[in-house]
Amino acid sequence: MPSPTPAxxxxxxxxxxxxxxxxxxxxxxxxxxxxxxxxxLAAVYWAPIYAHVRLSHRVELEDAEDLTxxxxxxxxxxxxxxxxEPERARFRTYVRACVDAYVHNEAKAQRRLxxxxxxxxxxxxxxxxxxxxxxxxxxxxxxxxxxxxxxxVLVTAIARLRDRYEHLGRRTHLAIxxxxxxxxxxEADRRPTYAELAASxxxxxxxxxxxxxxxxxxxxxxxxxTLRDLSGNDEEFRAEARALLxxxxx
Amino acid sequence: MNRLSDAAVAHLRELVERPEGxxxxxxxxxxxxxxxxxxxxxxxxxxxxxxxALKVLRVPEPTGEERARILREARILAALEHPGIVPVHDVGxxxxxxxxxxxxxxxxxxxxxxxxxxxxxxxxLRVFRQVCDxxxxxxxxxxxxxxxxxQNVMLGAFGEVLVLDWGVAKLRRPLPATSSDGAVAxxxxxxxxxxxxxxxxxxxxGTPGYMPPEQLAxxxxxxxxxADVYGLGGILVFLLTGDHPSSTFPAGERxxxxxxxxxxxxxxxxxxxxxxxRSASELASDVANYLDSLPVxxxxxxxxxRIRRVATRHRTALFLVLAxxxxxxxxLVFARR
Numbered sequence: 001m002p003s004p005t006p007a008x009x010x011x012x013x014x015x016x017x018x019x020x021x022x023x024x025x026x027x028x029x030x031x032x033x034x035x036x037x038x039x040x041l042a043a044v045y046w047a048p049i050y051a052h053v054r055l056s057h058r059v060e061l062e063d064a065e066d067l068t069x070x071x072x073x074x075x076x077x078x079x080x081x082x083x084x085e086p087e088r089a090r091f092r093t094y095v096r097a098c099v100d101a102y103v104h105n106e107a108k109a110q111r112r113l114x115x116x117x118x119x120x121x122x123x124x125x126x127x128x129x130x131x132x133x134x135x136x137x138x139x140x141x142x143x144x145x146x147x148x149x150x151x152x153v154l155v156t157a158i159a160r161l162r163d164r165y166e167h168l169g170r171r172t173h174l175a176i177x178x179x180x181x182x183x184x185x186x187e188a189d190r191r192p193t194y195a196e197l198a199a200s201x202x203x204x205x206x207x208x209x210x211x212x213x214x215x216x217x218x219x220x221x222x223x224x225x226t227l228r229d230l231s232g233n234d235e236e237f238r239a240e241a242r243a244l245l246x247x248x249x250x
Numbered sequence: 251m252n253r254l255s256d257a258a259v260a261h262l263r264e265l266v267e268r269p270e271g272x273x274x275x276x277x278x279x280x281x282x283x284x285x286x287x288x289x290x291x292x293x294x295x296x297x298x299x300x301x302x303a304l305k306v307l308r309v310p311e312p313t314g315e316e317r318a319r320i321l322r323e324a325r326i327l328a329a330l331e332h333p334g335i336v337p338v339h340d341v342g343x344x345x346x347x348x349x350x351x352x353x354x355x356x357x358x359x360x361x362x363x364x365x366x367x368x369x370x371x372x373x374x375l376r377v378f379r380q381v382c383d384x385x386x387x388x389x390x391x392x393x394x395x396x397x398x399x400x401q402n403v404m405l406g407a408f409g410e411v412l413v414l415d416w417g418v419a420k421l422r423r424p425l426p427a428t429s430s431d432g433a434v435a436x437x438x439x440x441x442x443x444x445x446x447x448x449x450x451x452x453x454x455x456g457t458p459g460y461m462p463p464e465q466l467a468x469x470x471x472x473x474x475x476x477a478d479v480y481g482l483g484g485i486l487v488f489l490l491t492g493d494h495p496s497s498t499f500p501a502g503e504r505x506x507x508x509x510x511x512x513x514x515x516x517x518x519x520x521x522x523x524x525x526x527x528r529s530a531s532e533l534a535s536d537v538a539n540y541l542d543s544l545p546v547x548x549x550x551x552x553x554x555x556r557i558r559r560v561a562t563r564h565r566t567a568l569f570l571v572l573a574x575x576x577x578x579x580x581x582l583v584f585a586r587r
Contacts, residue, residue: 132256147256147259150259150263151254151259154263155253155254181258181261181262181265182254182258182262184261187257216265216268216270217270217345217346219262219265219266220265220266220270220346221346223262223266224266224309224346238309241308241309242308242309244263244266245263245266245267245308245309
């Protein structure tokens, strides 16, 4: 049976010992590896970047959508992700600086953004994001970027956990975790009891307890694995992990 | 799609940090505190049927520096058996590699919150002396706290005073050797040695306002017990004024603080190490002198102040003498009529 541990060689603690992060894989000579890494980075960063464009540059909805997509097209065309140097700044600081430069140049040129052109098509769920931005409207744009970045990391980790567990046939584990920790939205009164979960899934309450603990442990590993993917080196990984946990959100 | 509400994000973030997989003996109840290095959870010790506090690193750490520091903190706590220092019960490693230790769960109030409750000055000074006693005990054991501040002092429900957070402490001499039986103990010995070397290199650790100039400058080699005296001085300023200590005692008459206590604060917080009290005991002794209306070493008193102090110290006897004189005078007056 395959291990539920995230990809890569695993240490006794369940974390990859050697792992080439996405940030490093976008520099790969292999086009397919590079394209997959770029897609993964775009999936994590599209929402924070959209929020940043909307709030920091005070851009209207349609233009923000264009600029966000345009930025990714530009990033791929100019290999911006591949030119990142971990020694100089955190990856997300670098991404924001690139976005700022791109938006500034676009405004200066005053021309319509080119879209598509064989580049990746992004799935922008603008309505949902706009709803959140409306309620965050008075917040500091940096704080909103950080919040969206955290959300994207968690969503990515859940997606990876889901893929892995489906591959392992652990659908019941996944159902428990999703119903108890994800769908309940963190609100205790919406959360089903272990007994209710056990009854609906046809297992015992003890199994619910144990399987939830296992899945949470793996979820944690996937979150940290995602952070590793988004970091250029160990130092950045630690800084990002602390930022995700709210210790140092800068 | 980012279909996660803010509440779900907060919940999942907490899950990531939560020490899932802690030994079965400890049932995690809730997070009760946090710091830069780790988070503290209230846990239930199933074997002994009591509540404990479990401190755990937030993230696995490739370099091992913080892991070494938390282990070292546990060892320091274990070595300092004193009523004013929280006892440690257990130490271990989670399946994900994070180190944790288990200590007594102190129910009570942090000193900063306690002091805001408008307590009598004498009561605050007695609490302060207990803090000094715990720190003096640590100094005797060769441990310098280096981050003394009101937030790191806890007052228990029964009046006990506990000094917490020894994570950046400096060791003046090696801790007692640990058993090489357990893997954790073996690792601790090596890691503690590494960390000592790191701190000696002069990393700046502490809290502005409570950190002496030599510590702020990163001069680890000159940081000694008097660095903690400076921190204690900061705590004393906070207790007397309710304000975060600045570089000097607040000027002007806004603060109704007697001159001897001001002088104690100033000597404890002198920028020049040689001017400071040499030890926490010496500082505590001067505060005790003030409470007992005895001369305070830090303050040269005027004749008027001396008369006032002696009168305060002997007020009962003075009252009896005065009462006697008044009665005698009254009797004389009545006898002449």
